[in-house]
Amino acid sequence: MPAYEAVIGLETHVQVKTGSKMFCSCPNKYGEPPNTLVCPICMGFPGALPVPNKLAIRKTVEAGMLLNCEIAPYSKFDRKNYFYADMAKSFQLSQLDQPLCLGGRVRIGGKGFSGSDIPEREVRLNRIHLEEDVAKLSHKGNATTVDFNRCSLPLMEIVTEPDLRSADEVYCYLTNLKQILQYGDISDCDQEKGQMRCDVNVSVRPVGTSKFGTKAEIKNLNSIRAAHRAVEYEIWRQVKEIEAGGTIVQETRGWNDDTGESYSMRNKETVDDYRYFPEPDLMPIYLTDAYIEEIRSALPELPDQMRERFVREYGLTEYDAQVLTQEKALADYFNQAAKLVKTQKTLSNWIQTELLRELSAAGTTIEECPVTPKELAALVTMIEAGTINGKIGKVVFAEMFTSGKNAKTVVEEKGLIQVSDSGAIEGFVNQVIEQNPSQVEQYQSGNPKVIQFLVGQTMKLSKGKANPQMCLELLKKKLDA
């Protein structure tokens, strides 16, 4: 039995974050009662005229730049004709042969936070085009309901070359793509709301051959996890079919996430079946050099660039930088606080241990964190200045998190200011030496480790408020004398 390799290409649909729909002024809003956000244009009434959404075009161009595409100075919309319940006007406005963005590439594997066991390389993009979403169909028993609120929302389609080779690579590609689009504020990519969905084209061939096998397309995968599972299943199904002497049929398949299996839907249409033609009611889009440059000059910092900056400017480790940039909201939080502290490394530790732990224990998100970046920075600054020690800092933080009070108030209310007065500390130290004669003797007869126990006892006497470094120094001074 020969070994097989998979050849995979992806078409990812991403809803663009705009105020209104692609060709009319209906709101782009999720969760409203069905069929309340509609008008004659998105319902395709006779005589209705579309007007393109400028922000959707701008965001698609931005996405193209963030994904290393070439921006087409001239593009146009085409009608993709088909008859189906999810598109009242019987055609979808899309872009056939002159899309807004051409080429492009997305890095996978390597040092990124996901798929670290995948070698680093680039997945080539074929294009990004802009189109309108279709209505949402829900199947309940024998009935199907249709919600046109989603119909005609701006939808970007990002098409790769058949460059991916495994389900893990697909997972990594989609995770990186989602992260870039979120950082660019192109889309929230909320999979629960259907803002990011993909179709995967999968074929297999014996390792070492270059001819593509027959591909099957699996449609409408609603999450990155579903895409991973569907690709894994489809590779297994095709290899099994070929090994049993069968042939793969070119077709469109659906995915059942509950059973974990794909199923045949229909024979695959070709481009000709849709009878595309240029949309007669819309002018082509011309983008001037000045417009393209204006967008390019205002592009946001991407996770890769941010990680590199955190390592270079703040002295964080690669690992820390990865954790902090995993979610855009967390990176924003860190960036705001980082400007207000002296050592960003300490801040990073606080976020990664205390903050993330409290958030997860409270089952809440960084967006709803009761401690603002400014307040966390204030706490870290108090520790840096020696006003409180690190251990007390943890108590203060927990109190800030539950009560929403700021660091200064908690420290004052609870009388937690660090004792750095050498007279007071000397009193504690004398008491500890007196109460622990055997440990003192062990230390003096050559066991230096016991000093930590004595420091601990001193801290305990001070109710945790003594400056630990001063305790250590004073103990040594007295015992070594």
Ligand SMILES: [Zn+2]
């Ligand atoms: Zn409308």
